[in-house]
Amino acid sequence: MTGRTVAVAGVTHSTQVRVYYEDTDAAGIVYYANFLKFAERGRTEMLRSLGFLHHEIEANTGVIFAVRWLAVDYIQPARLDDLLRIDTRVVELGAATLRIEQQIRRDDDVLVTTDILVACVGRDGKPRRVPDGMRAALAKTAPAAPSIVVKTP
Amino acid sequence: MTGRTVAVAGVTHSTQVRVYYEDTDAAGIVYYANFLKFAERGRTEMLRSLGFLHHEIEANTGVIFAVRWLAVDYIQPARLDDLLRIDTRVVELGAATLRIEQQIRRDDDVLVTTDILVACVGRDGKPRRVPDGMRAALAKTAPAAPSIVVKTP
Amino acid sequence: MTGRTVAVAGVTHSTQVRVYYEDTDAAGIVYYANFLKFAERGRTEMLRSLGFLHHEIEANTGVIFAVRWLAVDYIQPARLDDLLRIDTRVVELGAATLRIEQQIRRDDDVLVTTDILVACVGRDGKPRRVPDGMRAALAKTAPAAPSIVVKTP
Amino acid sequence: MTGRTVAVAGVTHSTQVRVYYEDTDAAGIVYYANFLKFAERGRTEMLRSLGFLHHEIEANTGVIFAVRWLAVDYIQPARLDDLLRIDTRVVELGAATLRIEQQIRRDDDVLVTTDILVACVGRDGKPRRVPDGMRAALAKTAPAAPSIVVKTP
Numbered sequence: 234m235t236g237r238t239v240a241v242a243g244v245t246h247s248t249q250v251r252v253y254y255e256d257t258d259a260a261g262i263v264y265y266a267n268f269l270k271f272a273e274r275g276r277t278e279m280l281r282s283l284g285f286l287h288h289e290i291e292a293n294t295g296v297i298f299a300v301r302w303l304a305v306d307y308i309q310p311a312r313l314d315d316l317l318r319i320d321t322r323v324v325e326l327g328a329a330t331l332r333i334e335q336q337i338r339r340d341d342d343v344l345v346t347t348d349i350l351v352a353c354v355g356r357d358g359k360p361r362r363v364p365d366g367m368r369a370a371l372a373k374t375a376p377a378a379p380s381i382v383v384k385t386p
Numbered sequence: 387m388t389g390r391t392v393a394v395a396g397v398t399h400s401t402q403v404r405v406y407y408e409d410t411d412a413a414g415i416v417y418y419a420n421f422l423k424f425a426e427r428g429r430t431e432m433l434r435s436l437g438f439l440h441h442e443i444e445a446n447t448g449v450i451f452a453v454r455w456l457a458v459d460y461i462q463p464a465r466l467d468d469l470l471r472i473d474t475r476v477v478e479l480g481a482a483t484l485r486i487e488q489q490i491r492r493d494d495d496v497l498v499t500t501d502i503l504v505a506c507v508g509r510d511g512k513p514r515r516v517p518d519g520m521r522a523a524l525a526k527t528a529p530a531a532p533s534i535v536v537k538t539p
Numbered sequence: 540m541t542g543r544t545v546a547v548a549g550v551t552h553s554t555q556v557r558v559y560y561e562d563t564d565a566a567g568i569v570y571y572a573n574f575l576k577f578a579e580r581g582r583t584e585m586l587r588s589l590g591f592l593h594h595e596i597e598a599n600t601g602v603i604f605a606v607r608w609l610a611v612d613y614i615q616p617a618r619l620d621d622l623l624r625i626d627t628r629v630v631e632l633g634a635a636t637l638r639i640e641q642q643i644r645r646d647d648d649v650l651v652t653t654d655i656l657v658a659c660v661g662r663d664g665k666p667r668r669v670p671d672g673m674r675a676a677l678a679k680t681a682p683a684a685p686s687i688v689v690k691t692p
Numbered sequence: 693m694t695g696r697t698v699a700v701a702g703v704t705h706s707t708q709v710r711v712y713y714e715d716t717d718a719a720g721i722v723y724y725a726n727f728l729k730f731a732e733r734g735r736t737e738m739l740r741s742l743g744f745l746h747h748e749i750e751a752n753t754g755v756i757f758a759v760r761w762l763a764v765d766y767i768q769p770a771r772l773d774d775l776l777r778i779d780t781r782v783v784e785l786g787a788a789t790l791r792i793e794q795q796i797r798r799d800d801d802v803l804v805t806t807d808i809l810v811a812c813v814g815r816d817g818k819p820r821r822v823p824d825g826m827r828a829a830l831a832k833t834a835p836a837a838p839s840i841v842v843k844t845p
Contacts, residue, residue, distance in 0.1 A: 253430055254440070255423040255723060259594075259716035259772045261662070265606040266575035266714065270408040273572070277406055286467045287407070288565075300571040304610040310664060313718045314439045356567070358616060408570060412563035412619045412747075414815070418759040419561065419728035426725070441718075453724040457763040463817060466565045509720070511769060559736055560746070561729040576714045583712055592773045593713070620745045 245322045246279035252315040262310035268345045269305070272335050275319030276351070283370040294364045295355050301330070302350040309344045311337070317344070323371050329353050329360045331371070398475045399432035405468040415463035421498045422458070425488050428472030429504070436523040447517045448508050454483070455503040462497045464490070470497070476524050482506050482513045484524070551628045552585035558621040568616035574651045575611070578641050581625030582657070589676040600670040602659045607636070609655040621645050629677050635659050635666045637677070704781045705738035711774040721769035727804045728764070731794050734778030735810070742829040753823045755812045760789070762808040770796070770803050782830050788812050788819045790830070 250271050258264040277287065291297050311317060318338045325332035330352050337345040353361045363371075403424050411417040430440065444450050464470060471491045478485035483505050490498040506514045516524075556577050564570040583593065597603050617623060624644045631638035636658050643651040659667045669677075709730050717723040736746065750756050770776060777797045784791035789811050796804040812820045822830075 251427075251430075253423070253427050254717045254719065255426060255725065257718035258713045259718075259720050260603050260605075260713065261718050261720075264714060265609075266572045266579070269572035269575065270406070273408060274404075274406050277404075288466045297566050299566075299616070300613055302610070302612055303571075304608070306608055307606050310605070313441045407564045407566065408572065410565035411560045412565070412567050413560065413756050413758075414565050414567075417561060418762075419725045419732070422725035422728065450719050452719075452721075452769070453766050455763070455765055456724075457761070459761050460759050463758070557733075557736075559729070559733050561732060576712070579714060580710075580712050583710075594772045619747045 248278040401431040554584040707737040
């Protein structure tokens with residue numbers, strides 16, 4: 234599977250976050266950058282649910298994750314005391330990258346969507362392969378991968 | 387009870403927080419100011435467990451909470467992926483203030499302790515009385531208040 | 540000019556930010572969401588340089604700014620003690636929106652680029668026109684606007 | 693000077709910070725924990741003015757700074773667009789610690805005061821002596837140190 238990007242129809246992982254004062258700003262709503270903190274919590278919890286903890290991944294494989302690119306749609310604001318649900322889905326699995334789509338919802342309303350490309354790198358910033366164990370675990374969450382796209386990592 | 391401060395032996399409320407990348411700094415540990423975010427989450431969850439939400443308190447009574455004074459002991463660092471427990475206890479209930487002690491623990495280790503004086507104020511910053519319903523609820527968490535100290539609010 | 544978007548070749552505004560511990564994470568670099576704080580400082584300073592302060596704009600016109608959409612490229616990491624320069628340029632001026640491109644640089648290296656669509660809204664979240672004074676001032680920064688695109692605000 | 697704490701009447705270092713949306717919360721004022729970010733910027737700039745950068749100190753001596761204890765008085769709130777001045781003064785210089793007092797002001801008003809004990813530690817968290825060069829530079833800022841207190845580091 235080296236050098237290929239798998240377009241995966243992965244199972245969605247969900248986690249919840251509460252909005253506290255720390256997340257809001259003087260406009261009375263969640264500050265725009267803080268949704269990226271929520272999104273990162275969602276990705277971290279997805280990995281944790283598969284048995285992967287950031288500090289163990291780095292200790293075992295030398296790999297850390299670096300965001301390479303992202304796009305965010307801000308559809309509706311979130312407010313103090315809101316309970317938000319973060320849905321996280323790996324949509325492409327490259328040799329050294331994960332493309333992840335996330336929705337941040339309050340009940341039935343989608344407030345924010347993100348499209349994020351994460352790269353595996355070493356402490357030196359250089360690209361590293363997605364660790365094998367993680368690749369296998371993420372593949373399991375994507376039993377019905379509908380297409381495969383060759384891509385230089 | 388007006389104009390008095392009740393020294394309460396209150397029941398402790400506990401909540402949990404996970405340490406994410408957002409909480410850490412380049413020294414590899416939780417950034418010192420971020421423990422105050424954790425502490426505020428703990429106080430917010432204590433109030434929520436009693437039925438009080440910040441935005442409802444303000445809508446119903448015009449009261450918001452402002453920290454007037456705090457002291458923090460940093461005993462041990464917290465690290466990425468740590469699961470922390472925040473124990474929150476109201477130790478004094480004044481006419482317009484709450485004094486709250488909190489411990490942030492990892493398993494049996496106390497990492498950080500805080501001593502915080504919170505004042506009830508209006509949007510104009512002027513002191514307001516602790517809302518009656520909240521006072522009653524906090525008093526219930528303190529059945530064995532050992533002493534009463536007269537204090538100007 | 541109502542209902543039109545002006546593609547502007549605006550003068551670039553620059554401001555500087557220093558990287559402190561608060562901005563970094565346990566990977567030893569600036570946390571990805573924090574570049575959006577830097578970018579917002581850059582946009583705020585661009586407006587300030589034209590005589591517009593957020594709290595005065597809201598007091599005078601009821602308008603606040605809400606990010607509707609953004610894309611970010613993370614090209615190189617920033618580190619503790621780095622002095623960064625934020626270049627900010629309004630590239631489109633709609634009836635109720637500003638499209639802004641920003642570069643975050645360290646010396647000659649571009650570390651991060653952002654493409655952000657900001658909307659003028661009221662506290663109710665509903666769209667509001669770009670305040671006239673601000674429109675005029677931003678137009679002055681774009682004397683050679685090369686093209687005009689009709690666009691529903 | 694080993695094992696002694698010098699009570700210093702040090703020169704005050706000043707730096708300025710602007711309040712941005714990122715610093716505020718839904719109560720319309722600067723979030724309480726964020727004043728500790730401002731305070732840390734002030735301490736960092738004081739050291740930088742003496743020629744010491746955090747990442748160079750660590751590279752050269754293995755020393756990083758860890759806050760051991762702090763107390764903060766919140767006297768008045770700060771608001772969006774405020775320009776704040778942070779006055780930083782080393783008041784005691786121990787073998788392995790610095791005690792620092794800071795005032796955060798807006799014009800003539802003192803908004804927040806802090807009293808912070810910072811320890812020099814290694815990455816292992818163990819105490820390290822204040823680096824000699826830094827000790828000498830900090831001593832120069834305190835020509836009229838009025839008293840010397842013996843203290844176990």
